[in-house]
Amino acid sequence: MNDTNKNNTVLRFLTCGSVDDGKSTLIGRLLFDTKTILTDTLSQIEKSSKKRGMSAIDLSLITDGLQAEREQGITIDVAYRYFSTGTRKYIIADAPGHEQYTRNMVTAASTSQLAIILIDARKGILTQTKRHSFLTKLVGIKHIVIAVNKMDLIEYDQEKYQSICDDYKIFASAIQLDQPGTKIQFIPMSALNGDMIVDRGSMIDWYKGPTLLEVLENLDTREDIKESALRLPIQYVCRPRDSDNKELHDFRAFMGRIESGLLQVNDKIKVLPSNQESTIKEIRIGDKILKKGIFEESVTVSLHDEIDVSRGDMLVHAHDELRSTKGFTAKVCWLSETNLSTNRTYLIMHTSRTSKAKIASINSKININSLALEEANDLKTNDIADVTFKLAQPLIVDKYANNRGTGAFIIIDESTFHTVGAGMIESIDK
């Protein structure tokens, strides 16, 4: 459905599972049944299917991207897909199930609000299901759909489906995934035949819950902007001194994206880390003057007082007790092929501010298969660990559980400039 509705909202979700679970077929089915796939793409897929000796169209080929992937029949990297329904624009982060799983899944999950975890109905819960669930929890996703796929291969057996759901609930409670505020939904489906994805089909009449698309369509993605604290990291300072317009010679405005909360004209604010206070004079996006700016809006603001604000500073409300810190402990996912070295200095990029950092300690490492904590002296690619950092410059951070935008950071190698790690802050030094 290539809709023309202008008042859609955006929902970003990821799909976790390997090719064997039918993940690519599921995405192919979503795109196909919402009429996102156009004829020429379809004829290309038909051609490829035939080339590989298949008689029917293989929907999983829709998500094949790179030459190497087509050659090897696997997916290597996170791919992004789009479809739209009339009420929503969807962005799918498609994380591959083979190599570099942790790294790819954490990447895909970082921008998602919902995760679809695929389970092969013949196999039930596998180690990989547990891994996906743990990573979903780690990255703080609050909406989880357990898609029990390949129901056609177990004769749409309700009892077998129910026992998979029961097993999963026990596991979810064991890893404390089922916390208040997190919603887990179960759907029996066959991506191959299209049952319970967009259409209900006729084979699973005993299931009375919503189809996958209905879950996606009805998810409440709104943010309670009055409940959450204002966080406006400044990205850029506008000083049009060289303008022909004389009125602009003293004009200064501060630009950034509101990571959470609500900003209104005349609000008393303070600038961190300097703690200077002022009030909001004007909020605008382009030429449009606004009374307020909310979560996810990129705004331009000016203040009543001439105070010093630069890139990397953060605007918060004056009564906020948030302070800058020079150290914190975080869950780190190591992304690089080169091991973390505790002797080296790294760069931490957090909102619009970057600081040098040293590793104070690696407190523990999580065995992703058993979920047990282990001692660790170094970190290899795909490791997840609890790490304490010391910072050269102060950062203005929240706990990740309270604020994804100001609780997340990436680690950059000082010499190669590659992104080598991703972190989620758990506790902050006083």
Place this chain on the structure above:
Amino acid sequence: MKEKISHLDWLESEAIHIMREVAGQCANPVLLFSGGKDSLCLLRIAEKAFRPGRFPFPLMHIDTGHNYPEVINFRDKKANELGERLIVSSLEDSMKKGTIVLKQDDEPRNKYQSITLLEAIEEHEFDCCIGGARRDEEKARAKERIMSFRDEFGQWDPKNQRPELWNLYNAKVHRGENIRAFPISNWTEMDVWQYIEREELELPSIYFAHKRDIVKRSGAIVPITNVTPVRPGEVVENITVRFRTVGDITCTAPVISEADTVEKIIMETASTVITERGETRLDDQVSEASMEQRKKEGYF
């Protein structure tokens, strides 16, 4: 009080954020501007990101020399209106220098754009090029980062991309290396047209239905111009067409359409059955991997 901004506002805000990160992190960025609809969206986003200040980057067009005059005139007019600096780097200069050698005079020049682009990057010492590519255009693009790293030879290594998490974009490079930043990565063709409608963006006239001399050649509609002449035995027709994409004349075909307003184009886009590039980009149809190959060679 629960709220969420609309999808166009969200896409716009994301794009503004990305542009401001480029401005904040890069020493010497440039915005690639062709006069096409995607790069016109980029200009509006740049206005919203930086006005009342000036853009913290110049605009640059990689000119193949095979352009529709309507688009070139529009490009110059737009840069003039904005009061921003426009750099034109032309393939013909690279040909004079001998860095581009055509196998035959009338061959499509799209793939040679990479050479001129890399020469311009080196000459001006740009550390970041902002482009209007979208992930929905083509499958190799679906896996590209929003800030995509290129080595000293401008090469994209799809297997060794920097992981990109949350809205934290790592644009750090060494001298000679380069970032390609794509602020409208997450937009679809429909999003682009809806944004054009909402922002009332002016476009080159060839995007709208007009009469044109064409021939039908192996399934495609080929406009008759001085670089794409009629071949013996072909019949020239004068029909109503519009362009869905605007690029080098030799590899961009129009579609049959009566849509002469943005609103009608949106209606047509909603009911179309063929992808944007599939219908109109003759250069992507050569092999399954042609876009990926061009990107590895430095194409944006």
